Amino acid sequence: MASTKWVIDPMHSEVTFKVRHLMISTVTGSFKVFNGHAETEDDEFRLVQKIDFQADVKSIDTNNEQRDTHLKSADFFAADEHPYLEFRAESFNSSDNKITGMLKMRGTERPITLDVDFGGTVVDGYGQTKAGLTVSGKVNRKDFGLVWSQVTEAGSVVVSDEVKMVAEVQFIKQA
Numbered sequence: 001m002a003s004t005k006w007v008i009d010p011m012h013s014e015v016t017f018k019v020r021h022l023m024i025s026t027v028t029g030s031f032k033v034f035n036g037h038a039e040t041e042d043d044e045f046r047l048v049q050k051i052d053f054q055a056d057v058k059s060i061d062t063n064n065e066q067r068d069t070h071l072k073s074a075d076f077f078a079a080d081e082h083p084y085l086e087f088r089a090e091s092f093n094s095s096d097n098k099i100t101g102m103l104k105m106r107g108t109e110r111p112i113t114l115d116v117d118f119g120g121t122v123v124d125g126y127g128q129t130k131a132g133l134t135v136s137g138k139v140n141r142k143d144f145g146l147v148w149s150q151v152t153e154a155g156s157v158v159v160s161d162e163v164k165m166v167a168e169v170q171f172i173k174q175a
Contacts, residue, residue: 004043006131006171008036008053013169015055019141020160027067031085033059038171044121045131045171048092051101053167055085075148076141082106094118099135105144112139114165129173136166 016030036053040046057079060071072079082105089101100113119132140161141147149159 003039003041003049005174006038006040006045007174008034009130009170009172010034012130013167015167015169016165018164018166020162023160027062029060029062029068029071031055031057031059032061036169043129043173045118046094048094049090051087051089051092051099053087057083057085076106076146078106078145087112092116103139103144106146108144110143112137131171131173133169133171134166135169136164138162138164 010033013034014030015034016028018026018028021027033056034054036051038045038048038052039050040048057077058072060068060077060079062068062071071077074081077085084104086104087101088104089099092099094116095118097116097118098113099116100111102109103112114135114137117134117136119134121129121131123129141163142161
């Protein structure tokens, strides 16, 4: 049986992250430019054979240009040398609510397991079959070489090591 191909619909998807700042509040950011595709054994997005995702690090947006520039620098993502954040998974069963794959940031690749809330599939008003997923998880940024750290005079950590990630993704079935 031939596999079904799907691509992310960037107009109906978003990729965000949250990190604690000074350990008293949370900063939210997003990647504005990203793409991905999947291959499934069926037309319902139930048995996924492969998922590939890529976010352009230079598209990072935290609603603060100075902070965004710092995040793109060698202190964090080193965007000039490592322009993409990538995730690859070899399989996913929509009934499992988990997906395991390899996350690559700043040239470091590590296995991670993410939670998945599968929204199902639907045919839209234009006859396109779409599948919706919410993918979420946490990583330690230092595990991926994002090791910049600073402590305030009062002893507070400026940026936490833990980063929460959430991707609201809609895939479009390809003809």
